[in-house]
Amino acid sequence: MGKRDRHGPRPAYVTLRDLPGTRLMFWVVGECPYCAGRHLHPAGNLRTADPGERLGEQTAPCDPTRTYELQLPPRPKKKPGKQARRKERREGRMLELDWDDE
Secondary structure (H helix, E strand, O other): OOHHHHHOOEEEEEEEEEOOOOOEEEEEEOOOOOOOOOEEEEEEEOOOOOHHHHOEEEEEOOEEEEEEEEEOOOOOOOOOOHHHHHHHHHHHHHHHHHHHHO
8 A cells, every 4th residue: 555545535425414403414424434433514504505515525523634535325236137037027928928829
């Protein structure tokens, strides 16, 4: 691991939450890459703010000398084979039709 990798901002995956009873939104870091704790970062007003503007490099509350990059978690991959399952069903229907003709 090079020096550049060690001192750069690490990714921190976040979810958007609103504070019940208010109009405030927060980005919640589920697990901090430095202390493994939970942190909150304000995302703005529920009605007027664009929370996506607050994503990016932020200072870590557990250690102000370090930064991490707020990112949305990666999307899960789609299940492979949906087209294959459809094709099998169609072929099964065709076989049933062929048997009825005999």
